[in-house]
Amino acid sequence: MNPIPTIFIGCTALILALWDGAFAGQGPDNRSKLLLNDLEIAKIIRHGPWPPIRQTDPSNRVSGNEAAVALGERLFFDTRLSANGQIACSTCHNPKLGWTDGKARAGGLERLDRNTQSLFNVSGNRWFGWAGHNDSLWAQSIGPILDEREMGVTPDRVAAILRNDPDLKRRYSDVFGTSPDLRKPMDLVVDVAKSMAAFQETIVTGRTSFDMFRDALVRGDTKAAQNYPQSAQRGAALFVGRGQCNLCHIGARFTNDEFDDAGVPYFTGPGRVDRGRFKGIQQLKSSPFNQLGRYNDAPERATGWPTRQVAQNHRTFGQFKVPSLRQLTDTAPYMHNGSLLTLRDVIDHYSNIDLDRIHSDGALILRPLNLTEQESKDLVAFLRSLSTPELK
Numbered sequence: 079m080n081p082i083p084t085i086f087i088g089c090t091a092l093i094l095a096l097w098d099g100a101f102a103g104q105g106p107d108n109r110s111k112l113l114l115n116d117l118e119i120a121k122i123i124r125h126g127p128w129p130p131i132r133q134t135d136p137s138n139r140v141s142g143n144e145a146a147v148a149l150g151e152r153l154f155f156d157t158r159l160s161a162n163g164q165i166a167c168s169t170c171h172n173p174k175l176g177w178t179d180g181k182a183r184a185g186g187l188e189r190l191d192r193n194t195q196s197l198f199n200v201s202g203n204r205w206f207g208w209a210g211h212n213d214s215l216w217a218q219s220i221g222p223i224l225d226e227r228e229m230g231v232t233p234d235r236v237a238a239i240l241r242n243d244p245d246l247k248r249r250y251s252d253v254f255g256t257s258p259d260l261r262k263p264m265d266l267v268v269d270v271a272k273s274m275a276a277f278q279e280t281i282v283t284g285r286t287s288f289d290m291f292r293d294a295l296v297r298g299d300t301k302a303a304q305n306y307p308q309s310a311q312r313g314a315a316l317f318v319g320r321g322q323c324n325l326c327h328i329g330a331r332f333t334n335d336e337f338d339d340a341g342v343p344y345f346t347g348p349g350r351v352d353r354g355r356f357k358g359i360q361q362l363k364s365s366p367f368n369q370l371g372r373y374n375d376a377p378e379r380a381t382g383w384p385t386r387q388v389a390q391n392h393r394t395f396g397q398f399k400v401p402s403l404r405q406l407t408d409t410a411p412y413m414h415n416g417s418l419l420t421l422r423d424v425i426d427h428y429s430n431i432d433l434d435r436i437h438s439d440g441a442l443i444l445r446p447l448n449l450t451e452q453e454s455k456d457l458v459a460f461l462r463s464l465s466t467p468e469l470k
Protein backbone atom coordinates (compact mmCIF):
# COMPACT_ATOMS: atom_id res chain seq x y z
CA MET A 79 0.00 0.00 0.00
CA ASN A 80 1.23 3.48 -0.80
CA PRO A 81 2.17 5.63 2.20
CA ILE A 82 -0.28 8.36 3.19
CA PRO A 83 0.73 11.55 1.33
CA THR A 84 2.21 14.36 3.42
CA ILE A 85 -0.41 16.76 2.09
CA PHE A 86 -3.15 14.45 3.43
CA ILE A 87 -1.54 14.42 6.88
CA GLY A 88 -1.25 18.20 6.83
CA CYS A 89 -4.88 18.69 5.80
CA THR A 90 -6.06 16.25 8.43
CA ALA A 91 -4.10 18.06 11.13
CA LEU A 92 -5.61 21.37 10.05
CA ILE A 93 -9.13 19.95 10.09
CA LEU A 94 -8.59 18.50 13.56
CA ALA A 95 -7.41 21.89 14.79
CA LEU A 96 -10.47 23.59 13.31
CA TRP A 97 -12.68 20.88 14.82
CA ASP A 98 -11.19 21.45 18.27
CA GLY A 99 -11.72 25.17 17.87
CA ALA A 100 -15.33 24.73 16.85
CA PHE A 101 -16.08 22.96 20.13
CA ALA A 102 -14.15 25.35 22.34
CA GLY A 103 -16.30 26.40 25.26
CA GLN A 104 -19.08 23.91 24.58
CA GLY A 105 -18.15 21.49 27.36
CA PRO A 106 -16.15 18.27 27.49
CA ASP A 107 -18.94 15.85 26.62
CA ASN A 108 -20.02 17.20 23.24
CA ARG A 109 -17.86 14.93 21.08
CA SER A 110 -18.64 11.88 23.22
CA LYS A 111 -22.22 12.12 21.99
CA LEU A 112 -21.06 11.22 18.50
CA LEU A 113 -20.00 7.72 17.45
CA LEU A 114 -16.95 8.87 15.48
CA ASN A 115 -13.53 9.74 16.83
CA ASP A 116 -11.60 12.87 15.88
CA LEU A 117 -9.64 11.27 13.05
CA GLU A 118 -12.78 9.76 11.53
CA ILE A 119 -14.51 13.14 11.77
CA ALA A 120 -11.59 14.83 10.00
CA LYS A 121 -11.83 12.30 7.17
CA ILE A 122 -15.62 12.70 6.90
CA ILE A 123 -15.28 16.48 6.62
CA ARG A 124 -13.14 16.03 3.50
CA HIS A 125 -16.20 14.66 1.65
CA GLY A 126 -17.67 18.07 0.97
CA PRO A 127 -18.98 20.67 0.69
CA TRP A 128 -21.95 19.94 -1.53
CA PRO A 129 -23.22 21.01 -4.03
CA PRO A 130 -20.08 21.95 -5.96
CA ILE A 131 -19.58 25.35 -7.52
CA ARG A 132 -20.78 25.10 -11.09
CA GLN A 133 -17.95 25.43 -13.59
CA THR A 134 -17.91 25.52 -17.36
CA ASP A 135 -15.83 23.27 -19.61
CA PRO A 136 -13.15 25.31 -21.43
CA SER A 137 -12.99 22.70 -24.19
CA ASN A 138 -16.67 23.26 -25.00
CA ARG A 139 -17.48 26.79 -26.16
CA VAL A 140 -21.20 26.40 -25.41
CA SER A 141 -20.75 24.95 -21.90
CA GLY A 142 -22.96 26.92 -19.51
CA ASN A 143 -24.91 28.52 -22.38
CA GLU A 144 -28.61 28.29 -21.49
CA ALA A 145 -29.68 28.16 -25.14
CA ALA A 146 -27.25 25.28 -25.67
CA VAL A 147 -28.68 23.52 -22.61
CA ALA A 148 -32.19 23.77 -24.10
CA LEU A 149 -30.99 22.53 -27.50
CA GLY A 150 -29.01 19.72 -25.90
CA GLU A 151 -31.98 18.59 -23.83
CA ARG A 152 -34.20 18.42 -26.90
CA LEU A 153 -31.61 16.43 -28.85
CA PHE A 154 -30.99 14.13 -25.88
CA PHE A 155 -34.58 12.88 -26.11
CA ASP A 156 -34.78 12.83 -29.94
CA THR A 157 -35.16 9.30 -31.35
CA ARG A 158 -34.38 10.52 -34.87
CA LEU A 159 -30.71 10.40 -33.86
CA SER A 160 -30.68 6.62 -34.32
CA ALA A 161 -30.60 4.27 -37.26
CA ASN A 162 -34.01 2.76 -36.49
CA GLY A 163 -35.64 5.98 -35.30
CA GLN A 164 -36.54 4.39 -31.97
CA ILE A 165 -33.53 5.06 -29.74
CA ALA A 166 -32.50 8.31 -28.07
CA CYS A 167 -29.77 9.03 -25.54
CA SER A 168 -32.55 8.97 -22.94
CA THR A 169 -33.34 5.34 -23.83
CA CYS A 170 -30.29 4.20 -21.88
CA HIS A 171 -30.03 7.30 -19.68
CA ASN A 172 -33.62 7.47 -18.44
CA PRO A 173 -34.19 10.23 -15.84
CA LYS A 174 -36.84 8.07 -14.17
CA LEU A 175 -34.25 5.32 -13.66
CA GLY A 176 -31.48 7.45 -12.19
CA TRP A 177 -30.27 8.42 -15.68
CA THR A 178 -29.50 4.76 -16.37
CA ASP A 179 -31.60 1.96 -17.87
CA GLY A 180 -31.86 -0.34 -14.84
CA LYS A 181 -30.26 -3.21 -16.78
CA ALA A 182 -27.13 -5.18 -16.03
CA ARG A 183 -25.69 -4.36 -19.44
CA ALA A 184 -26.60 -1.55 -21.79
CA GLY A 185 -28.31 -2.19 -25.07
CA GLY A 186 -29.05 0.04 -28.04
CA LEU A 187 -29.24 -1.60 -31.44
CA GLU A 188 -27.26 -4.45 -29.84
CA ARG A 189 -26.57 -5.64 -26.30
CA LEU A 190 -23.28 -4.29 -24.97
CA ASP A 191 -20.77 -5.65 -22.45
CA ARG A 192 -20.95 -2.93 -19.80
CA ASN A 193 -23.44 -1.40 -17.43
CA THR A 194 -24.93 2.00 -18.29
CA GLN A 195 -23.32 4.66 -16.12
CA SER A 196 -25.52 7.28 -14.52
CA LEU A 197 -25.30 10.93 -15.56
CA PHE A 198 -25.64 12.24 -12.01
CA ASN A 199 -22.91 14.85 -11.43
CA VAL A 200 -21.17 13.76 -14.62
CA SER A 201 -19.71 17.21 -15.28
CA GLY A 202 -17.22 16.63 -12.47
CA ASN A 203 -15.54 13.69 -14.21
CA ARG A 204 -11.94 13.78 -15.37
CA TRP A 205 -12.31 10.66 -17.55
CA PHE A 206 -15.50 9.30 -19.11
CA GLY A 207 -16.75 5.76 -19.58
CA TRP A 208 -15.90 2.68 -17.53
CA ALA A 209 -12.51 2.52 -19.28
CA GLY A 210 -11.90 6.27 -19.53
CA HIS A 211 -11.80 6.17 -23.32
CA ASN A 212 -12.88 9.81 -23.51
CA ASP A 213 -11.53 12.92 -21.81
CA SER A 214 -14.53 15.25 -22.10
CA LEU A 215 -18.27 15.00 -21.66
CA TRP A 216 -18.88 16.12 -25.24
CA ALA A 217 -16.51 13.51 -26.67
CA GLN A 218 -18.26 10.87 -24.57
CA SER A 219 -21.57 12.00 -26.06
CA ILE A 220 -20.36 11.43 -29.63
CA GLY A 221 -19.64 7.73 -29.18
CA PRO A 222 -23.17 6.33 -28.78
CA ILE A 223 -24.50 8.43 -31.67
CA LEU A 224 -22.06 6.96 -34.19
CA ASP A 225 -21.53 3.50 -32.68
CA GLU A 226 -23.22 0.86 -34.84
CA ARG A 227 -24.12 -1.13 -31.70
CA GLU A 228 -25.80 1.75 -29.93
CA MET A 229 -27.57 4.42 -32.01
CA GLY A 230 -25.77 3.80 -35.29
CA VAL A 231 -26.56 7.06 -37.05
CA THR A 232 -24.28 8.63 -39.68
CA PRO A 233 -22.93 12.20 -39.71
CA ASP A 234 -24.96 12.84 -42.87
CA ARG A 235 -28.13 11.78 -41.06
CA VAL A 236 -27.33 14.15 -38.17
CA ALA A 237 -26.72 16.97 -40.65
CA ALA A 238 -30.03 16.30 -42.43
CA ILE A 239 -31.98 16.44 -39.17
CA LEU A 240 -30.48 19.79 -38.18
CA ARG A 241 -30.84 21.28 -41.64
CA ASN A 242 -34.40 20.12 -42.35
CA ASP A 243 -36.07 20.72 -38.98
CA PRO A 244 -36.89 24.46 -38.87
CA ASP A 245 -36.96 24.66 -35.06
CA LEU A 246 -33.69 22.78 -34.60
CA LYS A 247 -32.09 24.81 -37.38
CA ARG A 248 -33.06 28.06 -35.65
CA ARG A 249 -31.91 26.83 -32.24
CA TYR A 250 -28.60 25.64 -33.67
CA SER A 251 -27.99 28.99 -35.37
CA ASP A 252 -28.77 30.86 -32.14
CA VAL A 253 -26.31 28.73 -30.15
CA PHE A 254 -23.43 28.39 -32.61
CA GLY A 255 -23.82 31.63 -34.55
CA THR A 256 -24.05 30.05 -37.98
CA SER A 257 -26.43 27.96 -40.05
CA PRO A 258 -26.03 24.18 -40.04
CA ASP A 259 -26.10 24.48 -43.84
CA LEU A 260 -22.61 25.97 -43.62
CA ARG A 261 -21.11 23.26 -41.41
CA LYS A 262 -19.67 19.87 -42.40
CA PRO A 263 -21.59 16.80 -41.17
CA MET A 264 -18.90 15.68 -38.70
CA ASP A 265 -18.60 19.21 -37.32
CA LEU A 266 -22.35 19.14 -36.75
CA VAL A 267 -22.04 15.84 -34.87
CA VAL A 268 -19.49 17.47 -32.56
CA ASP A 269 -21.73 20.51 -32.07
CA VAL A 270 -24.69 18.27 -31.24
CA ALA A 271 -22.55 16.48 -28.67
CA LYS A 272 -21.37 19.77 -27.17
CA SER A 273 -24.92 21.00 -26.74
CA MET A 274 -25.88 17.65 -25.18
CA ALA A 275 -22.91 18.00 -22.84
CA ALA A 276 -24.12 21.47 -21.83
CA PHE A 277 -27.44 19.85 -20.87
CA GLN A 278 -25.84 16.96 -18.99
CA GLU A 279 -23.75 19.38 -16.96
CA THR A 280 -26.97 20.54 -15.28
CA ILE A 281 -27.75 17.07 -13.86
CA VAL A 282 -26.56 17.65 -10.30
CA THR A 283 -27.89 15.86 -7.22
CA GLY A 284 -29.17 17.73 -4.20
CA ARG A 285 -28.06 17.83 -0.59
CA THR A 286 -28.44 14.68 1.45
CA SER A 287 -28.64 13.75 5.12
CA PHE A 288 -24.92 13.01 4.94
CA ASP A 289 -24.23 16.56 3.75
CA MET A 290 -26.18 18.02 6.63
CA PHE A 291 -24.24 15.77 9.03
CA ARG A 292 -20.91 16.70 7.48
CA ASP A 293 -21.67 20.43 7.60
CA ALA A 294 -22.76 20.15 11.23
CA LEU A 295 -19.38 18.57 11.98
CA VAL A 296 -17.64 21.48 10.26
CA ARG A 297 -19.59 23.94 12.43
CA GLY A 298 -19.03 21.90 15.56
CA ASP A 299 -22.81 21.65 15.97
CA THR A 300 -23.18 18.44 17.96
CA LYS A 301 -26.94 18.78 18.36
CA ALA A 302 -27.51 18.94 14.60
CA ALA A 303 -24.95 16.17 13.95
CA GLN A 304 -26.82 13.81 16.24
CA ASN A 305 -29.80 13.88 13.87
CA TYR A 306 -27.76 11.64 11.58
CA PRO A 307 -28.82 8.02 12.34
CA GLN A 308 -26.47 6.04 14.56
CA SER A 309 -26.36 3.18 12.06
CA ALA A 310 -25.15 5.60 9.36
CA GLN A 311 -22.58 7.02 11.80
CA ARG A 312 -21.21 3.55 12.45
CA GLY A 313 -21.17 2.91 8.69
CA ALA A 314 -19.32 6.18 8.12
CA ALA A 315 -16.71 5.15 10.69
CA LEU A 316 -16.24 1.83 8.87
CA PHE A 317 -16.09 3.58 5.50
CA VAL A 318 -13.21 5.89 6.48
CA GLY A 319 -11.68 3.47 9.01
CA ARG A 320 -11.19 -0.26 8.73
CA GLY A 321 -12.82 -0.43 5.30
CA GLN A 322 -10.51 2.24 3.82
CA CYS A 323 -13.20 2.87 1.21
CA ASN A 324 -12.31 6.57 1.24
CA LEU A 325 -8.92 5.87 -0.35
CA CYS A 326 -10.72 5.51 -3.70
CA HIS A 327 -14.11 7.05 -2.96
CA ILE A 328 -12.75 10.39 -1.79
CA GLY A 329 -13.89 14.01 -1.89
CA ALA A 330 -17.30 15.57 -2.28
CA ARG A 331 -18.17 13.30 -5.23
CA PHE A 332 -16.89 10.17 -3.44
CA THR A 333 -14.52 9.18 -6.24
CA ASN A 334 -10.89 9.73 -7.13
CA ASP A 335 -11.87 9.71 -10.84
CA GLU A 336 -9.34 6.96 -11.52
CA PHE A 337 -9.37 3.23 -12.21
CA ASP A 338 -8.84 0.04 -10.24
CA ASP A 339 -9.37 -3.69 -10.32
CA ALA A 340 -12.09 -4.41 -7.77
CA GLY A 341 -12.06 -8.18 -8.21
CA VAL A 342 -15.01 -8.27 -10.61
CA PRO A 343 -14.53 -10.73 -13.50
CA TYR A 344 -13.72 -9.08 -16.82
CA PHE A 345 -14.70 -11.99 -19.03
CA THR A 346 -17.67 -10.99 -21.16
CA GLY A 347 -18.31 -14.34 -22.80
CA PRO A 348 -16.54 -17.47 -24.04
CA GLY A 349 -13.11 -16.37 -25.22
CA ARG A 350 -13.95 -12.67 -24.81
CA VAL A 351 -12.27 -10.35 -22.32
CA ASP A 352 -13.00 -6.73 -21.44
CA ARG A 353 -9.54 -5.20 -21.15
CA GLY A 354 -10.88 -2.14 -19.34
CA ARG A 355 -8.56 0.82 -18.88
CA PHE A 356 -5.82 -0.86 -20.92
CA LYS A 357 -7.93 -0.62 -24.06
CA GLY A 358 -9.53 2.64 -22.94
CA ILE A 359 -6.20 4.46 -23.02
CA GLN A 360 -5.53 3.11 -26.50
CA GLN A 361 -8.93 4.37 -27.67
CA LEU A 362 -8.40 7.72 -25.97
CA LYS A 363 -5.03 8.32 -27.59
CA SER A 364 -6.30 7.45 -31.08
CA SER A 365 -9.57 9.41 -30.87
CA PRO A 366 -9.88 12.46 -33.15
CA PHE A 367 -12.16 13.95 -30.49
CA ASN A 368 -9.72 13.93 -27.60
CA GLN A 369 -8.47 17.08 -25.90
CA LEU A 370 -5.36 17.15 -28.09
CA GLY A 371 -7.41 17.37 -31.28
CA ARG A 372 -8.83 20.21 -33.33
CA TYR A 373 -12.31 20.04 -31.81
CA ASN A 374 -11.07 21.27 -28.42
CA ASP A 375 -12.23 24.87 -27.94
CA ALA A 376 -9.80 25.69 -25.12
CA PRO A 377 -7.09 28.22 -26.01
CA GLU A 378 -3.98 26.35 -27.15
CA ARG A 379 -5.77 23.14 -26.07
CA ALA A 380 -4.59 23.79 -22.54
CA THR A 381 -7.02 21.17 -21.18
CA GLY A 382 -5.17 18.39 -22.99
CA TRP A 383 -2.30 17.88 -20.57
CA PRO A 384 -3.83 14.87 -18.71
CA THR A 385 -4.39 13.09 -22.01
CA ARG A 386 -0.84 13.84 -23.07
CA GLN A 387 0.52 12.40 -19.82
CA VAL A 388 -1.54 9.24 -19.44
CA ALA A 389 0.26 6.09 -20.52
CA GLN A 390 -0.84 2.58 -21.39
CA ASN A 391 0.79 -0.17 -19.35
CA HIS A 392 0.11 -3.73 -18.27
CA ARG A 393 -1.08 -2.67 -14.81
CA THR A 394 -4.21 -1.07 -16.30
CA PHE A 395 -5.50 -4.35 -17.75
CA GLY A 396 -8.89 -5.15 -16.20
CA GLN A 397 -9.16 -1.83 -14.37
CA PHE A 398 -12.43 0.09 -14.44
CA LYS A 399 -13.63 3.49 -13.32
CA VAL A 400 -14.10 4.19 -9.61
CA PRO A 401 -17.68 5.48 -9.69
CA SER A 402 -19.15 8.26 -7.61
CA LEU A 403 -21.30 7.01 -4.73
CA ARG A 404 -23.75 9.91 -4.77
CA GLN A 405 -27.36 8.98 -5.53
CA LEU A 406 -26.33 5.34 -5.91
CA THR A 407 -29.67 4.11 -4.50
CA ASP A 408 -31.17 5.01 -7.90
CA THR A 409 -28.53 3.45 -10.13
CA ALA A 410 -28.59 -0.31 -9.53
CA PRO A 411 -27.32 -2.76 -10.67
CA TYR A 412 -23.69 -2.05 -9.84
CA MET A 413 -20.11 -2.58 -11.12
CA HIS A 414 -18.92 -2.29 -14.71
CA ASN A 415 -20.81 -5.42 -15.77
CA GLY A 416 -23.93 -4.88 -13.66
CA SER A 417 -23.25 -8.13 -11.81
CA LEU A 418 -24.23 -6.90 -8.31
CA LEU A 419 -27.91 -6.17 -7.94
CA THR A 420 -28.14 -4.42 -4.57
CA LEU A 421 -26.06 -2.33 -2.20
CA ARG A 422 -25.92 -5.30 0.14
CA ASP A 423 -24.46 -7.36 -2.72
CA VAL A 424 -21.75 -4.74 -3.15
CA ILE A 425 -20.96 -4.77 0.58
CA ASP A 426 -20.81 -8.57 0.60
CA HIS A 427 -18.50 -8.50 -2.42
CA TYR A 428 -15.93 -6.39 -0.58
CA SER A 429 -16.48 -8.18 2.71
CA ASN A 430 -15.65 -11.56 1.16
CA ILE A 431 -13.51 -10.45 -1.79
CA ASP A 432 -11.48 -13.16 -3.49
CA LEU A 433 -7.96 -11.74 -3.81
CA ASP A 434 -7.12 -14.36 -6.43
CA ARG A 435 -9.49 -12.58 -8.80
CA ILE A 436 -7.55 -9.33 -8.59
CA HIS A 437 -4.93 -8.61 -11.20
CA SER A 438 -1.39 -9.06 -9.83
CA ASP A 439 -0.81 -5.31 -10.05
CA GLY A 440 -4.29 -4.46 -8.84
CA ALA A 441 -5.56 -2.52 -5.85
CA LEU A 442 -3.35 -3.72 -3.01
CA ILE A 443 -5.54 -1.91 -0.48
CA LEU A 444 -8.32 -4.46 -0.95
CA ARG A 445 -8.61 -7.12 1.72
CA PRO A 446 -11.58 -9.22 2.85
CA LEU A 447 -13.35 -7.14 5.52
CA ASN A 448 -15.21 -10.10 7.04
CA LEU A 449 -17.99 -7.82 8.19
CA THR A 450 -20.56 -8.85 10.76
CA GLU A 451 -24.24 -8.68 9.91
CA GLN A 452 -24.60 -5.41 11.83
CA GLU A 453 -21.53 -3.87 10.17
CA SER A 454 -22.93 -4.70 6.75
CA LYS A 455 -26.25 -3.07 7.64
CA ASP A 456 -24.41 -0.01 8.97
CA LEU A 457 -22.44 0.41 5.75
CA VAL A 458 -25.63 0.14 3.70
CA ALA A 459 -27.23 2.80 5.93
CA PHE A 460 -24.27 5.10 5.32
CA LEU A 461 -24.34 4.57 1.56
CA ARG A 462 -28.07 5.26 1.47
CA SER A 463 -27.47 8.57 3.23
CA LEU A 464 -25.51 9.74 0.17
CA SER A 465 -28.72 9.86 -1.88
CA THR A 466 -31.55 12.36 -1.97
CA PRO A 467 -34.84 10.51 -1.40
CA GLU A 468 -36.79 13.17 -3.28
CA LEU A 469 -35.13 12.16 -6.55
CA LYS A 470 -36.68 8.70 -6.47
